[in-house]
Amino acid sequence: MPFRAYLISSTPEGVHAAFTMLDDDGLDPGDVTVRVQYASINYKDALAATGKGRIIRRFPCVGGIDASGIVEASGSPRFQPGDAVIVHGHGFGVSHHGGYAARARAPAAWINKVPAGMSTLDAITLGVAGYTAALGIDAMELNGLAPHKGKVLVNGATGGVASVSIDLLAQRGYDVVAVTGKPQEAQYLRELGAAEVIASADLAAGDKPLEPALWQGAVDSLGGAPLSALTRTMRKDGVIASIGNAAGLEFTTSVMPFILRGVRLLGINSDNEPEVRERVWQRLASDLKPKHLAAIARVIPFDELPQAIAAVIGGRARGRTVVRMAD
Ligand SMILES: NC(=O)c1ccc[n+]([C@@H]2O[C@H](COP(=O)([O-])OP(=O)(O)OC[C@H]3O[C@@H](n4cnc5c(N)ncnc54)[C@H](OP(=O)(O)O)[C@@H]3O)[C@@H](O)[C@H]2O)c1
Structure with a gap:
């Protein structure tokens, strides 16, 4: 047929x-x-x-x-x-x-x-974006991210990966800062759980190898200049989940954030083996359940x-x- x-x-x-x-x-x-x-x-x-x-x-x-x-x-x-x-x-x-x-x-x-308790609509609302958001948080927590350690930045905040990331991080008790090119969507981002919303145009980004240390973690959907700025503004032992390239493929930085602040740049790729996929989907239905x-x-x-x-x-x-x- x-x-x-x-x-x-x-x-x-x-x-x-x-x-x-x-x-x-x-x-x-x-x-x-x-x-x-x-x-x-x-x-x-x-x-x-x-x-x-x-x-x-x-x-x-x-x-x-x-x-x-x-x-x-x-x-x-x-x-x-x-x-x-x-x-x-x-x-x-x-x-x-x-x-x-x-x-x-x-x-x-x-x-x-689809995990028990989740509908097929819930599962696709998460989809690759939500799966990757969970994978990024999972990797950051394995590398020391914890709710009491300070602010976590999520850029491209109104996007799919970012929206789910904000929801998941906030429900786990993180202090989430959403950075968006659409500041008119601040209300939506706060509803998802962002404690603070910053317009990307207002995010001061100097060009020194090390800038004031602000974030313990970051979910990066953008790559390019925003990722470059992130590397320079992470706190000691901060972790970045590099997920996307909506703002550019290439970025420049120096080794200073890595050797002086111990910053960890984690590459996140959602093409995983069945065991990893099963574990992450089960987390999305339990301790990482979106709200x-x-x-x-x-x-x-x-x-x-x-x-x-x-x-x-x-x-x-x-x-x-x-x-x-x-x-
Ligand atoms: N690594 C993986 O396995 C994996 C898996 C899924 C997705 N990804 C990647 O992750 C990224 C996000 O995916 P998505 O599905 O969430 O995309 P999306 O829903 O289209 O969201 C992207 C967001 O980025 C911001 N943005 C878009 N174009 C921009 C530009 N030129 N400069 C600066 N900001 C821009 C916008 O947010 P604001 O207006 O709020 O700033 C937009 O909502 C993509 O690059 C995608 O390919 C990778």
Whole structure:
């Protein structure tokens, strides 16, 4: 039975994304076939669908780097028909058809059961963004982050990774400082748990190798100049989770923060082995459970995907944009 999909193709004029019809024979190989209920729009999805980033590694490709739904068929002992699952990571939506379709098929290693007590809507509101936020906090805590040690900065604060990070950190008792290019969203950020909201334009950033030491931790979605400034303003033994590059790929700094303040720069990559994925998803359902998913999610119908992608690229989105694929 044919179903609708949002397919990203390469044409002589450039990358082109459009709705099309697909059937099961057109899906890529995998152990598990899922009836997709929800997908989402991550920054990477917006770059992929518009061709503004060289994300897609196999054309044509159904976009969508995460999806949640119900298992229809499984060749893996880990999953049974009827299981609620979340799919993300590795080639999904990049080199293997992804979540922007009524059905998806993927290797079992790219799939987790939705933890008990979580709905498929909760799971996709977290999605890759929430999983990565939890992974970053997990890594920072393993490197000494603790609620009593001082302020934790979260930049690109209205974004998906950042919104979930603020929620998770605040519910664990951290003193969270949100830094945003959209100061008009201060109320939203405070609702998620930020104790302080700073407009990125007002964040003083000198250019000395070491600037006043302010933060014990930082969740960085931006890279570029904001990451450079972070390295120079961390407190002794401060930890930075380097997650994204929305402001730039490259940054400059000196070794001074690392050798004089013991600053730790932790690279966070969400393509993990099944054991790590299981542990992090279980944390998201227990000691790292978010409290504000309803405020973070904006749910749109599949029809509105192209306009919503344009809003993400145009910097007009907030939190997580969830795409409802089926009722
Ligand atoms: N390492 C991994 O495995 C992994 C996993 C997931 C995501 N990521 C990366 O993490 C980053 C964030 O992803 P996301 O899905 O949360 O994206 P998002 O929802 O689009 O959020 C990005 C936020 O960054 C800020 N921003 C956007 N463009 C900017 C620019 N040119 N200069 C400065 N700030 C800018 C905006 O926040 P404000 O307006 O509030 O400042 C925006 O809301 C992306 O680079 C993504 O690729 C990496």
